[in-house]
Amino acid sequence: MTTSGNGKAAHTYDAIVVGSGISGGWAAKELTEKGLKTLVLERGRDVKHGEYPTAMMEAWEFEGRGRRTPEEQARQEKQARTGYTTHPSTAHWFVDDIDHPYNEDKPFDWMRGYHTGGRSIMWGRHSYRWSDLDFEANAREGIATDWPIRYADIAHWYDYVEEYVGINGTREGLPQLPDGQFQPAMPFNVVEEHVKARVAENFSDRMLTQGRIANLTEAKPGRAPCQYRNRCSRGCPYGAYFSSVSSTLPAAYATGNLTLRPHSIVHELIYDADTGKATGVRIIDAVTHETTDYFAKVIFLCASAVASTFILLNSKSDRFPNGFGNDSGELGHNLMDHHFRVGGSGRIDGFNEHYYKGRRPGGFYIPRFRNVDAATRHTDFVRGYGFQGNGSRQNWSRGVAELARFGAAFKADLIEPGPWRVGMTAFGEALPRHENRLYLDDTKLDKWGLPTVTFDAEWGPNELAMRKDMEIATAEILEAAGAKEISTYDAPNSNPGLGIHEMGTARMGRDPKTSVLNAHNQVHTAPNVFVTDGACMTSASCVNPSLTYMALTARAVDHAVSELNKQNL
Amino acid sequence: MNRREALKRTALLLGVAAHPAAITEALAQATRPDGRRYLTSGQFATVSALADRLLPRTETPGALDAGVPAFIDVVFGKYYQPNQATNLAQGLENVNAAARARTGRAFAELEPPEQDAQLTALAATTDGDLRRFWTEFRNLALTGFFTSEVSAQQVLNHDPVPGGWEPDIPVASVNNVAWFE
Numbered sequence: 001m002t003t004s005g006n007g008k009a010a011h012t013y014d015a016i017v018v019g020s021g022i023s024g025g026w027a028a029k030e031l032t033e034k035g036l037k038t039l040v041l042e043r044g045r046d047v048k049h050g051e052y053p054t055a056m057m058e059a060w061e062f063e064g065r066g067r068r069t070p071e072e073q074a075r076q077e078k079q080a081r082t083g084y085t086t087h088p089s090t091a092h093w094f095v096d097d098i099d100h101p102y103n104e105d106k107p108f109d110w111m112r113g114y115h116t117g118g119r120s121i122m123w124g125r126h127s128y129r130w131s132d133l134d135f136e137a138n139a140r141e142g143i144a145t146d147w148p149i150r151y152a153d154i155a156h157w158y159d160y161v162e163e164y165v166g167i168n169g170t171r172e173g174l175p176q177l178p179d180g181q182f183q184p185a186m187p188f189n190v191v192e193e194h195v196k197a198r199v200a201e202n203f204s205d206r207m208l209t210q211g212r213i214a215n216l217t218e219a220k221p222g223r224a225p226c227q228y229r230n231r232c233s234r235g236c237p238y239g240a241y242f243s244s245v246s247s248t249l250p251a252a253y254a255t256g257n258l259t260l261r262p263h264s265i266v267h268e269l270i271y272d273a274d275t276g277k278a279t280g281v282r283i284i285d286a287v288t289h290e291t292t293d294y295f296a297k298v299i300f301l302c303a304s305a306v307a308s309t310f311i312l313l314n315s316k317s318d319r320f321p322n323g324f325g326n327d328s329g330e331l332g333h334n335l336m337d338h339h340f341r342v343g344g345s346g347r348i349d350g351f352n353e354h355y356y357k358g359r360r361p362g363g364f365y366i367p368r369f370r371n372v373d374a375a376t377r378h379t380d381f382v383r384g385y386g387f388q389g390n391g392s393r394q395n396w397s398r399g400v401a402e403l404a405r406f407g408a409a410f411k412a413d414l415i416e417p418g419p420w421r422v423g424m425t426a427f428g429e430a431l432p433r434h435e436n437r438l439y440l441d442d443t444k445l446d447k448w449g450l451p452t453v454t455f456d457a458e459w460g461p462n463e464l465a466m467r468k469d470m471e472i473a474t475a476e477i478l479e480a481a482g483a484k485e486i487s488t489y490d491a492p493n494s495n496p497g498l499g500i501h502e503m504g505t506a507r508m509g510r511d512p513k514t515s516v517l518n519a520h521n522q523v524h525t526a527p528n529v530f531v532t533d534g535a536c537m538t539s540a541s542c543v544n545p546s547l548t549y550m551a552l553t554a555r556a557v558d559h560a561v562s563e564l565n566k567q568n569l
Numbered sequence: 570m571n572r573r574e575a576l577k578r579t580a581l582l583l584g585v586a587a588h589p590a591a592i593t594e595a596l597a598q599a600t601r602p603d604g605r606r607y608l609t610s611g612q613f614a615t616v617s618a619l620a621d622r623l624l625p626r627t628e629t630p631g632a633l634d635a636g637v638p639a640f641i642d643v644v645f646g647k648y649y650q651p652n653q654a655t656n657l658a659q660g661l662e663n664v665n666a667a668a669r670a671r672t673g674r675a676f677a678e679l680e681p682p683e684q685d686a687q688l689t690a691l692a693a694t695t696d697g698d699l700r701r702f703w704t705e706f707r708n709l710a711l712t713g714f715f716t717s718e719v720s721a722q723q724v725l726n727h728d729p730v731p732g733g734w735e736p737d738i739p740v741a742s743v744n745n746v747a748w749f750e
Binding site for chain 1: 622623624625627629631640643644647648649650651685688689692693700703704707708711712713714715716717718721724725728729730731732733734735736737738739740741742743745746747748749750
C-alpha cells in the first residue's frame with residue numbers, strides 16, 4: 001500500500017541521500033551546502049551529537065563489567081563475532097540479529113548499526129590515502145576490471161575532506177601511502193620509538209609511522225581536541241573524532257536545507273522508463289510499516305556496500321529485471337573486505353623507568369612493503385598488507401595467567417605498571433573475485449516482508465598465501481625490535497566481513513558491460529543515481545577505506561550539482 | 570532453583586498478591602548486606618575466602634573492600650550461561666572437597682596459612698577442570714577488583730579525562746602505580 005501523504009510535492013526534494021553514515025553524512029553536507037533541499041533517509045533511530053549514553057560511564061558502572069546476560073547475547077550472536085563490538089559500552093550501536101537476519105552460504109560477519117551516523121560512530125578512524133599503486137593494480141595485473149580513475153582524479157578531494165575531518169599523522173613521502181593534510185601526530189611512547197629505530201636499522205623496505213587517525217589534536221569549529229580517554233566508539237561528547245553525528249550532519253542542518261527522516265527503510269528505487277532515470281525511492285517506515293514514496297532529481301545511495309547493493313538488487317523493472325543498473329551482471333559480485341587477524345606480540349625489556357599519561361586512541365602503522373616495486377616483488381602473491389600496532393605497559397590482567405601467585409606481593413606487583421609489550425596486526429588486500437557475492441533470498445523475509453541478504457564469499461589462494469607472509473613478517477619485525485617471548489598467530493576464524501570493510505558489489509569501471517558505476521559513481525544506465533559507499537570500490541587496497549569513500553562522495557556531489565546546473569540530470 | 574519462582578511461591582503462601590512489582594521489590598530486598606543475591610551462603614563464603622587470599626587488604630584495600638564477592642555473585646546469577654554457572658559452582662565444590670579431604674573443614678573455615686597451602690596445591694593441579702576454574706576465578710576476581718570504584722580511588726591512578734597525551738613520563742612521577750583503565 002502506498003500512502004501519498006500530502007501529495008507528491010510534499011514528498012519531493014532536490015536530492016535524496018540514503019543512509020547517514022560516513023558517506024551519507026558527506027553527501028548531505030555537500031548537497032545542502034550547494035543549496036539543494038536534501039532528504040536523508042536513515043533506516044534506524046535518530047541520534048544527535050551528544051546522545052551517547054555510555055560515553056562518560058566508568059568501568060564499575062557496568063554491572064557485569066564487560067559481560068552481557070545470556071538474553072542479551074542471544075540477540076547479538078553474529079554481531080558478537082568481533083569479540084569487542086558488543087561490549088556493554090557499545091552494544092547499542094550494533095543491530096539486533098533477531099530483528100535483522102541475514103544468511104550465510106559461507107561464513108560472513110556483517111557488522112553494522114542502524115541509527116543516525118551508522119558506523120561513523122564506532123569506526124576505527126584510521127584514514128589513509130590510496131595511491132596509483134592501488135588504482136592501477138587491476139589493470140597492471142589483468143584482474144577484474146580497471147578503475148576508471150587515478151590518484152590525480154581524487155587527490156584534490158582527499159585534501160578537501162582531510163581539511164574538514166581532521167586527521168593527525170606524519171608526512172613520510174612514501175609513494176605507496178601519499179601524505180595528506182595532517183594535524184600534528186600523537187607522538188610515540190619510548191618503546192614505539194625504540195621499535196621504530198630498530199625497524200629502520202634492520203629493514204630497507206619497512207618503517208613505522210604514526211597511525212593516521214581522525215582524532216583532532218587541534219580544535220576545529222564546534223569540536224574539541226582529543227581528551228585521550230580512548231572511549232571513541234561509545235561516541236565522543238567532545239566531538240574530538242570525526243563522525244557524521246559530530247561533524248557533517250550538524251553542518252548540513254546549519255544550511256537549513258536538510259531534512260532527516262529516521263526509521264526509513266529504503267528498499268526500492270523508482271525507475272522511469274521514459275527518462276531512463278530514477279524518480280525517487282520507496283520506503284517502509286520501520287515503526288509503522290507504512291510505505292511512502294519520496295522523489296528527487298538526484299539520488300545518492302550511501303547505505304553501506306551491502307545495503308546499497310540490496311536496494312539496487314531489489315529494484316526490478318522491465319528495463320532492469322536483474323536489479324537496477326545491472327546490465328553487466330556484476331551487481332552483488334566482487335564482494336571484498338580486508339583480511340586480518342594475523343599478527344603477534346612480544347615483550348620489550350628495559351624502559352622500566354618510563355611510562356605515559358593519557359590513553360592515546362591510536363598507535364603505529366607499518367605501510368605496505370610487498371609488491372610496491374620490482375625490488376619488493378613477492379613470488380607467492382600479488383598486492384600487499386600493512387600493520388597497525390602499538391607498544392604499552394601491561395595492566396593487571398597479566399596476573400590472571402600467573403596461576404601460582406596470590407597474596408600481598410602478587411597484588412603489589414599488579415598495582416605497578418607491567419612489562420612493556422609491543423603488538424601488531426596485519427591488514428591485507430583481498431582481490432575482487434566474481435564468485436564472491438551476495439544475493440537476495442526472496443523466501444526468507446524479514447519482519448518488514450523484505451528479502452534477506454545471503455553471503456557466498458571466501459578468501460582465495462592469493463589471500464591465503466599472503467597470510468603466511470603476514471605471519472612471517474610479524475615475527476621478523478618483532479625479532480628486529482628485540483622483543484622476547486614472541487608469539488604470532490593466524491586466526492582460523494577470520495572470515496570475510498570481520499574487517500568491517502565491505503566493498504565492491506556495485507563497482508566503478510570504464511565499461512558498462514563489466515561494471516555498475518562510471519568514473520563519477522553514477523549508475524552507467526541511470527545517471528541520476530550515485531553510489532558512493534564501499535559498494536563502488538573496484539579493488540580493495542590494504543588500507544582502511546573510509547577516507548576514500550568520503551573523497552569519492554564529495555567528488556561525486558560536485559559532479560552531480562555541476563550536471564544538474566547544466567540540465568544534464 | 571529459580572529465585573523468582575521461589576519468591577512467587579512465598580508470596581502466595583503469605584497471601585500477598587504476586588504482582589510483578591511486588592516480586593521485583595522482594596527481589597531487591599533479597600540482596601543481603603554482604604551483596605549476596607544468587608550464590609548460596611556456603612558458595613559465597615568460599616568465593617569471599619578465595620578472593621581475600623588472592624587480593625588481601627594491605628596498605629591498600631583488598632578484594633573484600635572492593636566488593637569482589639558481590640561482583641562474582643552477580644556474574645554467576647545474571648551474566649553467566651548455565652554451563653558457566655555450573656562450572657563455577659562445581660569448582661567451588663571441588664575446592665571445598667579438597668580442603669575437607671586434607672583438613673576436615675571447608676576452605677572458608679581454614680586459617681589463612683592453611684588456605685594458602687590449598688591455593689598452592691590448586692595452582693599446581695594437573696586436573697584440567699580445576700585449572701580452568703582457577704583461571705576463571707582469577708579472571709573474575711582481578712576484573713572485579715581492578716575495575717572497581719575502590720580501585721579507581723584508592724589503589725590505581727585514576728584519570729578519567731586526561732585531556733592530553735604525554736608519551737614519556739618518569740614512572741616515579743606516578744609513584745610506580747598503574748593507570749586505572
